[in-house]
Amino acid sequence: MGYRIDCLQYANWSEKIFRQMREGGVDAVHVTIAYHENFRETVLNIEKWNRWFEQFPDLIFHGEWASDVVRARDTGRTAIFFGFQNPSPIEDDIGLVEVLHKLGARFMQLSYNNQSLLATGCYEAEDPGITRMGRQVIKEMNRVGMVVDMSHSADRSTIEAADISERPIAITHANLHSWQPALRNKRDDVVRAVVDNGGMMGFSLYPHHLQGKSDCTIDSFCQMIATAADRFGVQHFGIGSDLCQDQPDSVVEWMRVGRWTKEIDYGEGSATAPGFPPQPDWFRDNRDFDNIEHGLRRAGFNDTEVAGLMGDNWLRFFEQNFTPADTRPDT
Amino acid sequence: MGYRIDCLQYANWSEKIFRQMREGGVDAVHVTIAYHENFRETVLNIEKWNRWFEQFPDLIFHGEWASDVVRARDTGRTAIFFGFQNPSPIEDDIGLVEVLHKLGARFMQLSYNNQSLLATGCYEAEDPGITRMGRQVIKEMNRVGMVVDMSHSADRSTIEAADISERPIAITHANLHSWQPALRNKRDDVVRAVVDNGGMMGFSLYPHHLQGKSDCTIDSFCQMIATAADRFGVQHFGIGSDLCQDQPDSVVEWMRVGRWTKEIDYGEGSATAPGFPPQPDWFRDNRDFDNIEHGLRRAGFNDTEVAGLMGDNWLRFFEQNFTPADTRPDT
Numbered sequence: 001m002g003y004r005i006d007c008l009q010y011a012n013w014s015e016k017i018f019r020q021m022r023e024g025g026v027d028a029v030h031v032t033i034a035y036h037e038n039f040r041e042t043v044l045n046i047e048k049w050n051r052w053f054e055q056f057p058d059l060i061f062h063g064e065w066a067s068d069v070v071r072a073r074d075t076g077r078t079a080i081f082f083g084f085q086n087p088s089p090i091e092d093d094i095g096l097v098e099v100l101h102k103l104g105a106r107f108m109q110l111s112y113n114n115q116s117l118l119a120t121g122c123y124e125a126e127d128p129g130i131t132r133m134g135r136q137v138i139k140e141m142n143r144v145g146m147v148v149d150m151s152h153s154a155d156r157s158t159i160e161a162a163d164i165s166e167r168p169i170a171i172t173h174a175n176l177h178s179w180q181p182a183l184r185n186k187r188d189d190v191v192r193a194v195v196d197n198g199g200m201m202g203f204s205l206y207p208h209h210l211q212g213k214s215d216c217t218i219d220s221f222c223q224m225i226a227t228a229a230d231r232f233g234v235q236h237f238g239i240g241s242d243l244c245q246d247q248p249d250s251v252v253e254w255m256r257v258g259r260w261t262k263e264i265d266y267g268e269g270s271a272t273a274p275g276f277p278p279q280p281d282w283f284r285d286n287r288d289f290d291n292i293e294h295g296l297r298r299a300g301f302n303d304t305e306v307a308g309l310m311g312d313n314w315l316r317f318f319e320q321n322f323t324p325a326d327t328r329p330d331t
Numbered sequence: 332m333g334y335r336i337d338c339l340q341y342a343n344w345s346e347k348i349f350r351q352m353r354e355g356g357v358d359a360v361h362v363t364i365a366y367h368e369n370f371r372e373t374v375l376n377i378e379k380w381n382r383w384f385e386q387f388p389d390l391i392f393h394g395e396w397a398s399d400v401v402r403a404r405d406t407g408r409t410a411i412f413f414g415f416q417n418p419s420p421i422e423d424d425i426g427l428v429e430v431l432h433k434l435g436a437r438f439m440q441l442s443y444n445n446q447s448l449l450a451t452g453c454y455e456a457e458d459p460g461i462t463r464m465g466r467q468v469i470k471e472m473n474r475v476g477m478v479v480d481m482s483h484s485a486d487r488s489t490i491e492a493a494d495i496s497e498r499p500i501a502i503t504h505a506n507l508h509s510w511q512p513a514l515r516n517k518r519d520d521v522v523r524a525v526v527d528n529g530g531m532m533g534f535s536l537y538p539h540h541l542q543g544k545s546d547c548t549i550d551s552f553c554q555m556i557a558t559a560a561d562r563f564g565v566q567h568f569g570i571g572s573d574l575c576q577d578q579p580d581s582v583v584e585w586m587r588v589g590r591w592t593k594e595i596d597y598g599e600g601s602a603t604a605p606g607f608p609p610q611p612d613w614f615r616d617n618r619d620f621d622n623i624e625h626g627l628r629r630a631g632f633n634d635t636e637v638a639g640l641m642g643d644n645w646l647r648f649f650e651q652n653f654t655p656a657d658t659r660p661d662t
Contacts, residue, residue, distance in 0.1 A: 039371070039374075040370070040371060043370075043427070043430055044426070046430060047424070047426030047427070047429070047430060050426065050429050050430070051426070093378070095375070095378030095381065095382070096374070096378070098378070098381050099374055099377060099378060099381070099434065102433065102434055102435075103430065103433055103434065104433075
C-alpha cells in the first residue's frame with residue numbers, strides 16, 4: 001500500500017486525534033503551527049508540540065525529512081511536519097528562515113488573505129505581486145529547503161512565486177475554482193503556473209471549498225480530482241484536508257482577524273454563519289481516509305494513481321524539497 | 332594523531348581566525364554565543380554564525396554531534412559547537428532548553444558570576460545552591476543532551492549540580508585554585524565532585540587564571556595539568572582556552588556588566604587594568620596548540636595521555652553527552 005499523507009490540518013490537538021490518525025493509517029500530517037504568531041509565539045507553539053511528542057511517543061513524532069514518513073510507517077506512528085499559514089514567524093528577519101527550518105518548518109505561506117511583507121493575500125482588492133523582500137525570502141527558502149505555499153495568496157502573487165522560485169512550490173489546501181468558485185479555490189491559470197514548475201496542490205475538505213459545501217458528495221469531490229488530473233496530470237495532486245477538528249469557533253475568528261483589525265471579518269463565512277461549517281459526513285476526521293480512497297477508485301483511478309493521490313505524490317515532493325539545495329557532497 | 336578540541340573560545344570571529352583554526356589543526360571549537368543575551372538575541376547570534384557557515388564552508392561548519400568532529404578532520408575543516416555562559420537564553424521558559432538544543436546549543440552555564448534563576452555565580456557573597464527551577468532545568472538538559480557547565484558558578488552550586496545531574500557535567504574553562512588562587516579557578520573538592528560524577532574540566536589560557544598571569548610559562552601550566560592528572564585522573568581533562576582573540580576591551584566590560592548594573596564591575600581585572608590582559612607569548616591564538624602539545628610531552632605525559640588532553644577526552648565526552656538520554660531504539 002502507498003503512503004498516506006495529509007498535507008494540511010489544524011485541529012485542536014489531543015490524544016484522541018493522534019489515535020484517530022493511527023486508526024486512519026495516516027503516516028504523515030503537515031500541521032499548521034502559526035497563523036499570525038510572531039517568532040517567539042511560534043516557538044511557544046513548537047514547545048507545545050515538543051510536549052506532545054514527549055507525551056505520546058508511541059503515536060506521533062516530529063517529522064523533518066521525507067524518510068520520516070517511511071519511518072512512521074515502519075514504527076506504526078504518524079510523522080508531524082510543521083508549517084506556517086503566514087510569514088509572520090519570520091517577522092522582518094530573513095535569517096529566521098534558516099532558524100525555523102532547523103526547528104522543523106517545512107512549508108510557509110507567503111501571505112494569509114491579506115497583504116504581507118512578501119506577497120498579497122486572496123482577499124485584497126489589488127495584487128501587486130511578490131515584493132522586494134518576498135523575492136529575497138523565496139531565494140532563501142529555496143536554499144534551506146522550506147516550501148513556498150500559496151494556498152491563501154492572490155493569483156498574480158501565486159503565479160509570480162511559481163515562476164521566481166527555483167524549486168517547485170505548493171498550494172497545500174485548495175480546490176479547483178471551476179468546480180466551486182470560492183475565493184480560496186484556484187483558477188486554472190494559477191494551477192497551471194504551479195504544476196508547470198513541478199509544483200503540487202492538495203485538495204481541501206473544508207466545506208467552504210466544496211461544491212455544495214457541507215452537503216458535497218464524495219463522488220462530486222472525486223470527480224473534481226479526476227478533472228484536475230486530466231487537465232494537469234495526476235502526479236501533481238494530493239490531499240490537504242484543512243481539517244480543523246474540535247476547534248471552537250473562536251479559533252476561526254482568530255484565523256480571520258488575528259490582531260490586524262478591531263472589526264469582525266467573516267472570511268468565507270457570514271454574519272449568519274460565522275463559525276466552522278460542519279464537515280461532510282464522509283470526511284469527519286482522520287479515520288475517514290478510506291472513504292476518499294474508495295471514492296477515487298470509483299472515479300476511475302488505478303492503483304498507482306490512487307496511491308499517488310493518497311500520499312505518494314506528496315512523499316516524492318517531500319523528498320525533493322525539504323533538504324538544503326546545496327548540500328555539500330561530503331556531508 | 333588524536334583529535335584537537337578547544338572547549339571554549341569567544342573571539343571576535345573573522346576569516347583570519349577561522350584560517351588560524353585550520354593552521355593550528357583544530358578539529359572542533361566550543362564557541363560562546365551568549366553571555367547575557369535573551370532568547371531572541373541569542374537567535375540573532377545564531378543567525379550571525381549561519382552567515383559565517385554560508386560564507387566560509389571550506390573552513391568551518393556547524394557541529395552538532397561528536398561525529399562532526401570526525402567529519403571535520405576528514406574534510407579539513409573546524410566544527411563549531413555552540414554554548415552559553417549564562418542561562419539567559421532560556422529566560423524563564425524550560426521549553427527553550429529543547430528548542431535551543433535543536434538549534435545546536437550543547438553547553439549552558441547555570442550561572443555567570445551572579446545569581447541566576449538556576450544557580451549562584453562565583454562572585455556572589457552567598458551561595459544557596461541549585462534553585463527549584465535549576466533542578467528542573469538540569470533534568471531537562473539531561474533529557475535532551477545539553478551539558479551543564481559550571482565554569483563561572485560558585486562552589487556549593489557546582490558541587491550540587493554535579494550530584495543532581497544524572498549525566499556528567501563540565502567545567503569547560505578554569506584551572507586549579509591550588510595553582511593560581513583566582514576566584515574563577517576551582518578548589519579540589521569542586522573538581523572532585525565533577526570528576527567523581529564522570530565530568531570533565533578544560534584548562535584555561537586566560538591570563539587571570541594563570542600563575543603569574545600573562546608571564547606564566549608553558550612549563551608551569553603543563554606542570555599544573557600533571558598535578559591535576561595525578562590527583563583526579565588524566566581522562567577527566569582537556570583544553571578550554573577561553574581565547575578572546577581580537578576583542579575590543581568594550582567586550583570584556585559587556586561580559587562583566589551586561590545589563591545588570593549601571594556601575595562598572597572590573598571582575599578579575601581592576602581599575603588600573605580594566606581590559607583584556609595580553610596572552611602569554613606561547614598561546615596567542617589557534618596556531619599555538621603545538622606549543623601546548625610539546626609542553627605536555629615535556630611534563631611527562633605519554634602519547635595517549637597527550638592525545639586525550641588535546642581533544643580525545645572531550646571527544647569521548649561529546650559522544651556520551653550531546654544526544655538525548657532516551658533515544659528510542661527504533662530511531
